[in-house]
Amino acid sequence: MKIFRHIKQRVYQWRQRFQPNGMILLYHRITELQCDPQLLSVSPQHFEDHLQIITQFYRPHHLTNITQCLSLGHVLPRRSVIITFDDGYADNLHHAKPLLEQYQIPATMFVSSGETDRSREFWWDALEYILLHPHHLPEHLELTIQGSANSWSLGDAVRYPQDSYQCYRDWNVLHSDTPTLRHQLYRSLCSIFRCLPVNERTAHLEALFQWAGLEPTARLTHCRLTPTEIPLLVTGGLITIGAHTAHHLVLSTLSPEQQRQEIWQNKQQLELLSGQSVEAFAYPYGTPGDYNQDSITILQELGFKAVCSNFPGLLTEKIDRFQLPRFIVRNWPRDQFAHQLQTWFKGEQ
Numbered sequence: 001m002k003i004f005r006h007i008k009q010r011v012y013q014w015r016q017r018f019q020p021n022g023m024i025l026l027y028h029r030i031t032e033l034q035c036d037p038q039l040l041s042v043s044p045q046h047f048e049d050h051l052q053i054i055t056q057f058y059r060p061h062h063l064t065n066i067t068q069c070l071s072l073g074h075v076l077p078r079r080s081v082i083i084t085f086d087d088g089y090a091d092n093l094h095h096a097k098p099l100l101e102q103y104q105i106p107a108t109m110f111v112s113s114g115e116t117d118r119s120r121e122f123w124w125d126a127l128e129y130i131l132l133h134p135h136h137l138p139e140h141l142e143l144t145i146q147g148s149a150n151s152w153s154l155g156d157a158v159r160y161p162q163d164s165y166q167c168y169r170d171w172n173v174l175h176s177d178t179p180t181l182r183h184q185l186y187r188s189l190c191s192i193f194r195c196l197p198v199n200e201r202t203a204h205l206e207a208l209f210q211w212a213g214l215e216p217t218a219r220l221t222h223c224r225l226t227p228t229e230i231p232l233l234v235t236g237g238l239i240t241i242g243a244h245t246a247h248h249l250v251l252s253t254l255s256p257e258q259q260r261q262e263i264w265q266n267k268q269q270l271e272l273l274s275g276q277s278v279e280a281f282a283y284p285y286g287t288p289g290d291y292n293q294d295s296i297t298i299l300q301e302l303g304f305k306a307v308c309s310n311f312p313g314l315l316t317e318k319i320d321r322f323q324l325p326r327f328i329v330r331n332w333p334r335d336q337f338a339h340q341l342q343t344w345f346k347g348e349q
Contacts, residue, residue, distance in 0.1 A: 021075070021076035021077065021078045021079065021080060021314075021315065021316070022061070022066060022076045022077070022079070022080030022081065022082065022314065022315040023080070023081060023082070023314050023315060023326075023327055023341075023344055023345065024063070024066075024082045024083075024084055024308060024315070024324060024325065024326040024327070025081060025082065025083050025084065025326065025327055025329050026084055026085075026086060026308075026310065026326040026327065026328045026329060027042060027047075027083065027084070027085045027086075027096070027329050028040035028041070028085060028086050028087055028089065029041040029042065029087075029089050029091055029092075030042055030043075030044055030047045030091050030092065030095040030096040030099070031043070031044070031089075031091040031095055031221065032044070033221065034169055035128060035132055035133070035165075035169045036172065036331075037128055037132060037171060037172045037173055037186065038124055038128075038172070038173060039172050039173070039174065039330055039331070040087075041331060042329060042330070042331045042332075043331055044095050044099065046331055046332060046333060046334075046337070047095075047096065047099055048099050048102075048103075049333065049334035049337065050329070050332075050334075050337050051099060051100070051102075051103040051105055052103070052334070053334065053337055053338050053341065054081050054083075054103075054105060054341075055103050055105065057079070057338070057341075058079045058080070058081040058341070059077050059078070059079050059080050059081065060080075060081050060082075060083070060105040060106065061077060061080045061081070061082055061106070062082070062106040062107075062108070062240065063082050063084065063106075063108045063240070063242075063280055063306055063308075064108075064240065064279075064280070064305075064306070066080060066082055066306075066315065067280075067305050067306040067321055070315075070317065070319060070321055071305070071321065073317065075317065076315055076316075076317065079345070080315070081341075082108075083100070083105060083106070083107040083108075084107065084108045084109070084110065084242075084282065084308060084326065085107060085108070085109040085110065086110050086244060086282055086286075086310075087110070087111070087112060087122065087224075087244065087248070088109070088110070088111035088112050088113070088224055088225045088230075088244065089222075089223070089224060089225065090223040090224060090225050090226070090229060091223075092109050092225065092233065093225060093229050093232055093233055097233065097238075097239060100238060100239065101236060101238055104238070105238075106238050106239065106240070107238070107239050107240075108239070108240045108241075108242045108280055109233055109239055109240070109241055109242065110241075110242040110243065110244035110280070110281070110282035110308070111225060111230060111241055111242070111243070111244055111266075111270060112224075112244045112245055112246065112247065112248040112266065112284070113230070113244075113246060113265075113266050113269040113270055113273070114198070114245075114246030114247040114248075114265065114266065114269075115224070115247060119216065119217055119218055120216070120218055120224070121218045121219065121222045121223075121224070122222075122224065122248070123193050123201055123205060124190060124193075125219075125222045126205055126208075126209075126216070127186055127189050127190060127193065127208075128186070129214075129219065129222075130208055130209065130212045130214060131182045131183075131185055131186045131189075132160075132165075132168075132169075132171075132182060132183070132186060133160070133165060134160045134161055134162050134164070134165045135160065135212060135213075135214065136158060136159055136160075137154060137157075137158050137160070137182075137211075137212055138154075138158065138211060138212075139153060139154050139155070139158050140152070140153055140154075141153075141154070141185070141208075141211060143204060143207065143208075145192055145196070145200070145204065146196075146200065150192075152181075152185050152188070153181070154181050154182060154185065155181050156181075157180045157181040157182045160180070160182060164180070168180065168183070171183060173187070173190070189208075193205075194250060194285070195250050195253050197249070198247040198249060227273055230270065230273040230274060231273055231274050231275065233274070234274050234275070234276055240276065240280065241270050241274045241276060241278060242278060242279075242280035242281055242282060242306075242308075243263060243266045243267045243270055243278050243280070243281045243282075243304075244266065244281070244282050244284060245262040245263060245266050245284050246261075246262050246265045246266040246269070247262065248284045249262055249284060250284065250285060250290050251283060251284065251290060251291045251292070251294075251295045252289060252290055252291055252292045252295070256294040256298065259294060259295055259298055260298050260302075263281070263298060263299065263302060264302060267302065279303065279304055279305045279306065280304065280305065280306045280307070280308070281299055281304045281306070281307045281308070282307070282308040282309075282310075283295065283307070283308070283309055283310065285310060286308070286309045286310025286311070286326075287309070287310055287311060288309070288311065288323075290310075291309075296322045296323070299322060300322065304322075305321065306321055306324060307321065307322040307323065307324060308324045308326055309323050309324060309325060309326065310326060310328070311325055311326075312325055312326070312327050312328075312344070313325025313326075314344070314345070314347065327340075327344055
């Protein structure tokens with residue numbers, strides 16, 4: 001009987017070791033937006049609903065605690081949920097942090113620190129503002145990008161009245177359709193800008209603003225964290241800052257030396273501003289094609305202990321700490337979010 005109990009205990013321990021016991025959630029923004037083609041925003045009300053669900057039915061943990069368990073080979077706490085944010089929007093401080101503090105749920109916020117000028121939006125937001133808002137635009141656009149001449153025609157879409165904007169403002173990149181030539185151009189430029197070096201990307205954005213006759217001023221709804229706001233994130237000890245490269249570039253398009261510079265510059269800036277050691281990192285964009293073995297080696301050499309990707313998956317004892325999977329959270333109401341978490345914990349996508 002004693003031997004049987006011992007075998008049963010060992011089987012239980014073995015099952016626990018390989019059973020998925022946790023997940024990492026990926027948010028970007030907590031705010032209300034009229035137009036959100038990249039599906040990055042969750043409303044404050046829905047975010048509070050999410051936090052209530054996590055508090056009631058799951059065990060919120062800090063990313064640091066989970067990675068310590070993984071590095072020591074310990075069994076993960078069951079039904080663990082870790083919250084992370086990417087990019088470094090100002091609403092992370094002004095909208096997300098107060099709610100996280102209200103429910104005492106920790107989070108890691110990955111910040112790109114190379115362009116914290118309030119007059120600049122992230123490139124995808126700038127493209128949305130130029131193309132998907134009711135501005136009158138020239139009919140033809142010509143850009144020479146990395147030596148290749150590109151031209152587009154907007155046809156009837158040069159005019160985009162308010163009623164068209166209201167009709168299509170719920171459109172997003174997951175939709176299979178492109179309702180107007182503006183949306184087609186938006187898709188094309190997003191695909192191109194994603195992999196551009198930072199200097200070329202900045203120059204082409206400036207050219208687009210000139211072409212559209214618009215001033216490149218950041219909207220209040222799309223501001224990035226400033227150097228004075230970044231240290232405010234960590235006050236209270238609930239939030240930890242992680243690195244996200246200086247300029248939000250696709251690492252796999254860079255040489256090892258360029259990758260190291262992007263990562264190291266970002267780490268140094270954030271440590272100087274926050275007064276914290278930055279030991280967590282999230283790959284920009286984060287799909288397996290957006291980084292490579294050089295990226296992983298550099299992050300290991302620079303002392304990072306947890307590195308988040310952007311593909312779905314649950315946490316097990318054998319997970320790679322330099323390719324941690326995450327589930328993207330959309331602007332779901334309470335019941336849909338609760339159902340989604342249940343589905344993910346069952347191993348369904």
